[in-house]
Amino acid sequence: MLNIFTRIVPLALILLANATTHAQDDYKLGPDSMVQPNVPQGTVTKHSWTSTKVFPGTVRDTWIYVPSQYNGKTPAAVMIFQDGAAYVNTKQSFRVPTVFDNLIHKGEMPVTIGIFLNPGTIPATKAGGKPRRNRSFEYDTLSGQYARFLLEEILPDVGKQYRLTNDPALRAIGGISSGGICAWTVAWERPDHFSRVLSHVGSFTNIRGGHVYPALIRKTEAKPIRVFLQEGSNDLDNLHGNWPLANRQMAAALKFSHYDYRFAMGTGGHNGRHGGAILPDSLRWLWRGWNEPTAGGSKKN
Amino acid sequence: MIRIASLAALCLLMTLPAAVAQDMPLSQVLVPGEHWQLVGSGYRFTEGPAVDRDGNVFFTDIPNNRIHRIDANTGKVTVFAEQTARTNGLMFGSDGRLYGCRSGDNQVVAYDSDANHTVIASDIACNDLVVASDLRLFVTDPAGRRVWTIDAKRNKRVVACGISPNGIILWPGEGTLVVTERNQPHLWTYRIEPDGSLSHREQYYQPLRLLPGQARPGSDGMTVDTNGRLYVTTSAGVQMFDPTGRMGGVISKPHRGSLANVVFGGPKRNIMYVTAGDRVFQRKTRVQGAVHFLKPPTTPR
Numbered sequence: 001m002l003n004i005f006t007r008i009v010p011l012a013l014i015l016l017a018n019a020t021t022h023a024q025d026d027y028k029l030g031p032d033s034m035v036q037p038n039v040p041q042g043t044v045t046k047h048s049w050t051s052t053k054v055f056p057g058t059v060r061d062t063w064i065y066v067p068s069q070y071n072g073k074t075p076a077a078v079m080i081f082q083d084g085a086a087y088v089n090t091k092q093s094f095r096v097p098t099v100f101d102n103l104i105h106k107g108e109m110p111v112t113i114g115i116f117l118n119p120g121t122i123p124a125t126k127a128g129g130k131p132r133r134n135r136s137f138e139y140d141t142l143s144g145q146y147a148r149f150l151l152e153e154i155l156p157d158v159g160k161q162y163r164l165t166n167d168p169a170l171r172a173i174g175g176i177s178s179g180g181i182c183a184w185t186v187a188w189e190r191p192d193h194f195s196r197v198l199s200h201v202g203s204f205t206n207i208r209g210g211h212v213y214p215a216l217i218r219k220t221e222a223k224p225i226r227v228f229l230q231e232g233s234n235d236l237d238n239l240h241g242n243w244p245l246a247n248r249q250m251a252a253a254l255k256f257s258h259y260d261y262r263f264a265m266g267t268g269g270h271n272g273r274h275g276g277a278i279l280p281d282s283l284r285w286l287w288r289g290w291n292e293p294t295a296g297g298s299k300k301n
Numbered sequence: 302m303i304r305i306a307s308l309a310a311l312c313l314l315m316t317l318p319a320a321v322a323q324d325m326p327l328s329q330v331l332v333p334g335e336h337w338q339l340v341g342s343g344y345r346f347t348e349g350p351a352v353d354r355d356g357n358v359f360f361t362d363i364p365n366n367r368i369h370r371i372d373a374n375t376g377k378v379t380v381f382a383e384q385t386a387r388t389n390g391l392m393f394g395s396d397g398r399l400y401g402c403r404s405g406d407n408q409v410v411a412y413d414s415d416a417n418h419t420v421i422a423s424d425i426a427c428n429d430l431v432v433a434s435d436l437r438l439f440v441t442d443p444a445g446r447r448v449w450t451i452d453a454k455r456n457k458r459v460v461a462c463g464i465s466p467n468g469i470i471l472w473p474g475e476g477t478l479v480v481t482e483r484n485q486p487h488l489w490t491y492r493i494e495p496d497g498s499l500s501h502r503e504q505y506y507q508p509l510r511l512l513p514g515q516a517r518p519g520s521d522g523m524t525v526d527t528n529g530r531l532y533v534t535t536s537a538g539v540q541m542f543d544p545t546g547r548m549g550g551v552i553s554k555p556h557r558g559s560l561a562n563v564v565f566g567g568p569k570r571n572i573m574y575v576t577a578g579d580r581v582f583q584r585k586t587r588v589q590g591a592v593h594f595l596k597p598p599t600t601p602r
Contacts, residue, residue: 057492057501122477122501126496129476130529132490135324136545137505207547209508239549241325 010137024234024267025274032097032102032280039105040068044088044097049157051120054149058120058134063088064158065097065114067104075163077110077170077290079196080150082179084116084140086272093276103280109287110170113162117153139175139182140208146182151193168224172286174198175274179209180229187225188213196286197227200275201268204250205241214246214253225259228282230275232268242272302387320562325530327550332585337555340371340574340581343380347576348522349391349429350564351399358398358566358574360581361388365448368401368412372556373568378581382416390429390469390522391564395594402427402440407581409440409451414543422457425449429562431469431478434593437497441466446478449543460499464489466532468562470523472544473591479506480532481520486511488533490546505546509538519539522562522576526588534560534575555582565590 023098033042044065051058063084070076081087086093096114104108117133138146150173158164165171171194173183180202187194205211231250235243244265251263266274275282345364352358356373359381368382368391380387386405395402398411400421407426410418413594421438430440438451439460448461448469455491459481468481471493477498480489487507491499496586508516526532532552539552539560554560558578566574566583570590574583 055503122492122503124476125492126474126476129474129493130472130544132324132477132492132501132503133507133545134503134505137503138545141507142549199375238324240324240547 003165024070024232025269025271027266027268027273027277029095029277030280031091033099033276035090035098036102037107039101041101042067042070042097042104049117049154051149053153054145055120055134055138057122057148058138059123060118060120061085062118062154063114063116064162065100065116066162066173067100067111067113069104069111070113070162072163074111075165075167077112077166077172078115078155079112079113079172079174080117080183081173082117082119082175082182083177084118086176088149089114090116093272094279096278096279099280099283103283103287107291108284110290112170112172113158113164115158117154128242136178136207139178140203140210142185142209142212147186147190147193151185151190166225168193168195170290172196172198174200175202176200176275177270178203180204181207181213184213184227185210187227188216188223189221192226195224195226197225198230198282198286199227199229200272201235201243202229202230202247202250203240203243204246205236205243207240211241211246216247217250217253217257217259220257222257222259228264228284228286229254230264230266230278230282232266232270232274234267234269236270310532322543322545322547325490325528325541325547326342327541327552328585330526330530330541330550330588332587335585337575337584339369339555339580340376340583341369342580344369344579344581346561346578347581348389348561349401349582350391350522350562350566350574350576351391352403352564352566352592353393353399354397354594356566356568356570356572358564359391360574360576361391361401363383363389365389367398368416371574373565373566382412382418389427390434390441392430393594394432395434395553395592396436400430400432400438402430403466404428409438421455422449422451425457428467429469431471432528432593433471433475433493434595439471440598441469441471441480443467448499450498450499457482458497460497461502466574468520468522470525470531471530471532473525473527475593480524481523483519483521484517485520486516486518488523488531488542506531506533506542506548507546508533508548509533510551512537512541512547519559521560524564525591526565527591528588529591530588532563532573534563538558541565555584556580 122132175183180199231247254261268274344362358371370381386403487504497591
């Protein structure tokens with residue numbers, strides 16, 4: 001019993017936005033992360049998804065946010081978050097539904113349907129058998145498989161219920177930790193579908209070879225991707241790599257190859273406090289010019 | 302402390318379910334100052350290391366048609382069986398018998414404590430096998446490019462094909478089966494269905510470490526520890542993966558020759574044994590091997 005706690009506690013302390021507060025993580029949420037009077041609120045519905053094609057056998061929780069401004073006629077922009085439970089929660093650091101409400105209301109981002117996806121698990125059929133946790137396989141693997149999952153399973157399914165844009169300039173993707181590198185990988189593999197990436201404490205380290213991205217970015221013709229990287233100087237340093245150094249390498253490579261990028265280096269650790277506090281500004285930057293004809297995506301970054 | 306831990310654990314479950322995995326560096330496995338020690342030499346090709354309830358380790362010398370026994374307490378190596386028809390993969394069952402792949406006569410057999418064997422199944426070009434706690438077997442057939450299962454009533458059938466399987470192992474808890482292919486830079490995982498069929502195949506363990514200039518990892522035999530780590534012998538050494546499929550490190554080879562298979566033995570099952578060409582080596586570790594024979598069989602064979 002104690003063993004379980006000694007394992008879980010450090011993880012919990014590292015990850016939780018609200019459990020404890022270290023000085024270097026003392027980031028405060030601003031008004032755009034709070035429910036504001038006279039700002040219409042969108043709706044969030046919870047679903048589950050059983051993959052039959054790309055990650056067969058996996059089950060996962062999903063949530064869909066629909067802004068109140070969505071009218072069913074104009075195709076909505078799309079933003080997909082990995083580790084969706086952390087982003088859709090409106091009491092913790094990110095509070096994406098609330099931030100979306102406020103930014104959409106002010107016209108600082110388009111009318112956007114938010115899709116929040118948890119990683120998959122393959123439950124064991126045998127009593128006592130452990131489920132196969134698919135998070136690292138889905139998020140850390142350098143391949144187009146996760147992008148295919150979004151394009152062939154998730155987006156068509158959500159698209160049955162809502163009118164979604166096919167314009168890569170109006171499709172964004174984000175995530176934290178391995179979800180951050182996952183978001184980058186999706187756009188890197190399919191820039192014809194996703195052009196805006198938001199990474200929080202992204203794992204551009206050697207979990208499954210992701211440390212090679214800075215080198216790839218420097219020696220590959222630049223892709224039409226706009227990327228916001230948030231990182232903290234007290235982030236992880238473990239067997240997979242050093243997160244602050246890895247994110248600095250990413251930022252330097254993006255600069256070298258003339259990407260439209262922003263790098264926000266804070267002082268926090270491996271959690272969402274800093275990323276949550278600056279989320280409204282990050283989204284404003286990521287979506288800037290969304291309503292200008294030449295802005296964003298494959299036309300111009 | 303427990304109260305804080307409970308709270309933190311509860312919060313963790315509420316926020317990022319299945320989101321994080323414990324880091325498992327090699328330092329959790331290796332003992333400082335402990336290195337490989339030679340157990341025996343002068344064999345022709347050693348394979349199939351298997352541990353019994355007392356921690357004694359059995360291995361085969363395939364071309365010499367012998368199975369040897371390493372005493373858990375004295376380390377003394379004796380001959381257990383002769384004229385073994387090129388017996389290859391070995392594993393103990395919950396009935397106390399030593400199951401083996403007699404590759405020379407295409408039979409899966411069970412050796413009793415006096416080394417007399419009973420045929421369990423015939424006409425399988427078997428290479429390696431794993432025995433579940435209910436005495437269901439999974440057997441690799443590289444030449445036939447298929448995996449067989451044999452139930453406790455000795456009915457055999459093919460449950461996977463289209464790969465060239467080699468090593469085979471079950472997770473602790475037996476929910477997931479893992480299969481190696483020597484030439485592929487990944488290991489396959491399958492879910493085991495109640496009837497013994499296999500589903501939801503995935504290249505879960507990847508990428509494997511490759512030697513410079515080589516495209517094939519040479520992955521062969523595997524074993525698992527009680528924390529769910531998986532160990533696979535390869536050309537680069539013994540590669541260790543965590544339960545989420547992330548490679549955690551490569552344990553150096555004991556000699557320049559090849560490695561075929563690995564198991565944990567000794568009274569505490571904390572000694573790693575590798576079969577390595579004409580020799581067998583051991584080294585002390587900080588982990589304990591997992592076995593599936595500690596539960597009594599549900600259906601006596």
